[in-house]
Amino acid sequence: MKFVDLGTIGYRQAWDQQHRAHEKVMNGGEEIIFFLEHTPVITLGRQSQKSTENLLFSADELEARGIELIESDRGGNVTFHGPGQLVVYPIIRLIDYTLSVGAYVRLLQEVIIEALFQIGIESELSPANVGVWAREKDNEIAPLAKVCAVGVRVKRGVTMHGLALNLTTNLNYFQFINPCGLSLPVTSVLRLTNQDCAAIAPMKVRLATIFRQKLDSIRRTPS
Numbered sequence: 001m002k003f004v005d006l007g008t009i010g011y012r013q014a015w016d017q018q019h020r021a022h023e024k025v026m027n028g029g030e031e032i033i034f035f036l037e038h039t040p041v042i043t044l045g046r047q048s049q050k051s052t053e054n055l056l057f058s059a060d061e062l063e064a065r066g067i068e069l070i071e072s073d074r075g076g077n078v079t080f081h082g083p084g085q086l087v088v089y090p091i092i093r094l095i096d097y098t099l100s101v102g103a104y105v106r107l108l109q110e111v112i113i114e115a116l117f118q119i120g121i122e123s124e125l126s127p128a129n130v131g132v133w134a135r136e137k138d139n140e141i142a143p144l145a146k147v148c149a150v151g152v153r154v155k156r157g158v159t160m161h162g163l164a165l166n167l168t169t170n171l172n173y174f175q176f177i178n179p180c181g182l183s184l185p186v187t188s189v190l191r192l193t194n195q196d197c198a199a200i201a202p203m204k205v206r207l208a209t210i211f212r213q214k215l216d217s218i219r220r221t222p223s
Helices: 011-024 046-055 059-065 101-118 171-176 200-218
Strands: 001-008 032-038 041-044 068-071 078-081 085-091 132-135 144-153 158-166
Touching: 001 011, 011 032, 011 068, 011 085, 011 158, 032 200, 059 068, 078 085, 078 171, 085 200, 101 132, 101 144, 101 158, 101 200
Parallel strands: 001 032, 041 068
Antiparallel strands: 032 085, 041 078, 085 158, 132 144, 144 158
16 A cells, blocks of 8 residues: 655646546555645535535635635535645555445544544544544533544545545635535634644654554455
């Protein structure tokens, strides 16, 4: 498995990279996990009509603010990607790990929960919504806020898209949408802890280590 850091990249360029990698992995090539940040973009999931209903500004208004609007082929609803948000796109063969799509989504969420725990953040799953959630400032009565979004596509058994973890993301961008179609708050690692813990470079290393450990532990042994 190869880990590739694409740095800061436009959504369409990263999408092209995913498709090229997907073709190679589908034909038996080395699996890849991409790490990157996107330039500001709002993406609509496969159910674009429902996603559009959760878009609170027009495409022209978004463009005037330097935000692209793109229809994606991933699952899920509408979401934002931008600087300070660590995006991870694994391109892996689910059959190599005997993972169903549902089990794969749970694995992505577990990777984030473990990584956040390592920097002192308690996070959890929601029984009703995909993603990873945390409560701000040790306030037990505060609502859970989404710290990581998850949206995937699986084509011919090989994954695309993945997760987006808010580290130092400017959360004001989320005012332009109803994130994932939910009237629930969004947070970041910076708001949950401190600047050092929100640094992107060490989080890339942390996530790469956890991904490798988890996938190696369930990889099928060739018969």
